[in-house]
Amino acid sequence: MKVDVVSRREGHAEEWRQRLVIPAPDGEVISSFRLHADGSYFSLRSGDHTIHGDAWAFASFFMDANEEIAGQEVMYVGKAYGQDGSSNVWERTRKHETLSRIYEDHLPGGWDVFVTPLEVEYATMSSSDHINDSDDGPDLFGGYYDRYVEMKTGRVLGSGVDLAEHAMIAYFVPHYNKNLLDWCAAKPTKDMQTMRSGGFRLLQVHLNGWWGLSRFYSRQVPARVRSHLISHDLPPNPSPSVTRGIGSADLDNWRAQLSLVPNGHEIFASDAERAGVALRVFGEHAPEERRPPEVILDR
Template sequence: MLSDKRFDVEHALNMHAASFFYMPAAGIYDRERLEPHAELIAKCHIYLIGFVPRVNFVNAAQKDRDLVLTYEILGKSYDLVWELPPEAMLHHENGLWYVGDGTGRRFFPNEGACLQRLNHQYGVIKFLVKYIGQAYGQDGSRSALDRLIKHETLQKISLLGAPEGYRLELILLQVEPDNQIITIFNPFAENKKDGSARIDQGLEKLFNTSEEERVALYEAAMIRYFSPEFNMEYKNSFPSTTLKILQDCYDKDFSAVSAELVLDDLPVTLYSEAVTPTDMHFAFHDLHTDEARKVFFAM
């Protein structure tokens, strides 16, 4: 299988999401609520716009030593069961539910934890990706949130309205700040004389790829992968030798680029019209059509 490949050294540029911030689209103007998360948001240059089923809290009840929270999603009921600590009891006061332990302390499962459990337990919190974009600015000074505040496509999707039982949500992503290169050494390749030069090209790319380039490539790779309804650019044109964002990869004769979106604590499962729901998304793209150059994702 490797004997019909051209070069003994091939590289792929690999990028992945390092962290995220999840929020309702309507919350982009609520600066007071966003302020505690400002440091994380400032690092997020990629954004996903999509529809998620509405999660309606129905009731809380205590059954023996268990706290049972009931939710309604798309007309169906789902229960989450939490084991209560000793002495803890459920209370309802002034329209609010809380758990007290007899010492004056009050607590209750937070929304993020409940969403995550609902999705992991029942698989019902699915995020339909409708648009992917990025913002960077000068030296990374512009975050995804800065872009979304005056975003025509977000406004368009909002005006068109969400399907019944759904609401418009946002995921802001931080792309891993460190460069990653995947390299294959193939002793059976046709050309073994250029190995040293090709290793040098990989090292140069490893140490000199800018954050701005990583963000742009991550966006393009994910757009091609998800093929969201409202994206136009990159859906059918990535990868291509004519794209400026790929010029350095082609100059250094890279074989492929890949973008990963795997976040264990993301409370939703991503999908699109082109991609089935899953918790792990890998956007692999060969940069060459020649079969002799496809060594990473076509094997």
């Protein structure tokens, strides 16, 4: 099977075209390849099964997350937690005013606009951070469990999601976000104050491209890499001039290596380039809201 992929790095730039030759899985026959929903969705038959999902993910997978197709500019970061984790991305974006404005501003210019659901898969803590002093460190039970993580299940709680959201917004500084654009330890938000009161002085968020297919970037972070290690801190004597990232001047060289503060982002980004990509397709478990009606599933 042969597929042509066309993209533009900028709205009026010259087209970049790549022809893909898709090999058939061993013992299977690929047939009935179709595009749906204005080209944003694909389906095909592999043997006796229907495989279907996002056309962009299909292209990125077979191009090994090439920069020309995998780059996704981060325009807005938001959360979909709700009360006690009762909400989800689908419910959050159905009537999202900012998302509607992004569609209005960019779809007429021929851009693809993606809503990428991210999950805070797990959280962990360490009593040792990057600052060279004799501080006692965080309180495991009063500061971590039942504040950021549910002890019995390990589920990340709303306070942890709030911090992850703030960390990503302050890192990418997306164009359509209006709040939390800085991580200013000298003027901490309520969530930052809660983090500090629990004894935590370093926050790190590992943002992995969607199964290795996405390269998230922004004007603030132009490098199109597949993995971002985001670090922000709350040092004892913060400088008002530091508005994101690491502001402590008293780094412990030995412990900093363990907590991946000075070189962690580069290490994670380099490792991700050597990792494979994974194509996640809906198969028979496609949500009705996502599947074009003409895609008929095997029953």
